[in-house]
Amino acid sequence: xxxxxxxxxxxxxxxxxxxxxxxxxxxxxxxxxxxxxxxxxxxxxxxxxxxxxxxxxxxxxxxxxxxxxxxxxxxxxxxxxxxxxxxxxxxxxxxxxxxxxxxxxxxxxxxxxxxxxxxxxxxxxxxxxxxxxxxxxxxxxxxxxxxxxxxxxxxxxxxxxxxxxxxxxxxxxx
Numbered sequence: 001x002x003x004x005x006x007x008x009x010x011x012x013x014x015x016x017x018x019x020x021x022x023x024x025x026x027x028x029x030x031x032x033x034x035x036x037x038x039x040x041x042x043x044x045x046x047x048x049x050x051x052x053x054x055x056x057x058x059x060x061x062x063x064x065x066x067x068x069x070x071x072x073x074x075x076x077x078x079x080x081x082x083x084x085x086x087x088x089x090x091x092x093x094x095x096x097x098x099x100x101x102x103x104x105x106x107x108x109x110x111x112x113x114x115x116x117x118x119x120x121x122x123x124x125x126x127x128x129x130x131x132x133x134x135x136x137x138x139x140x141x142x143x144x145x146x147x148x149x150x151x152x153x154x155x156x157x158x159x160x161x162x163x164x165x166x167x168x169x170x171x172x173x174x
Contacts, residue, residue: 056140057155059083062147065158069151078146086139090132097128 066076104121107113
């Protein structure tokens with residue numbers, strides 16, 4: 001039972017980690033309430049939060065729309081298996097990251113910090129974070145490679161389509 005709860009939490013975590021940058025990339029930048037008093041030099045456009053948001057699909061978006069996408073049983077089984085394997089590995093990496101962060105924190109608590117030791121510990125933290133990002137990215141690739149071009153087109157449309165008339169948009173209530 002604990003393993004199932006852990007897997008569900010990890011799937012949720014992966015979905016949030018992969019999905020949030022994609023959702024942020026879709027939100028329009030906030031508009032100032034009042035125009036500026038004096039004209040300013042043009043500001044270059046801000047790049048999207050996730051530069052790959054338009055070409056990657058979060059697992060929860062795919063699995064949440066499996067019927068609409070017409071996923072086959074084979075596609076669903078493959079994706080569930082990949083998500084489960086990724087979740088298990090993610091949990092292991094998350095524990096490693098927590099241990100490495102605790103060790104770094106311990107190193108930094110002293111009045112005179114051993115720079116070499118602190119930097120070596122930081123490298124462990126950064127390496128684990130890199131492994132986590134690589135894990136999420138490889139899952140996204142494997143899931144995308146299972147989708148047909150038509151299914152990918154439907155997913156793109158789901159991300160950018162405005163809500164139907166009378167339906168609230170993201171962050172809105174009826």
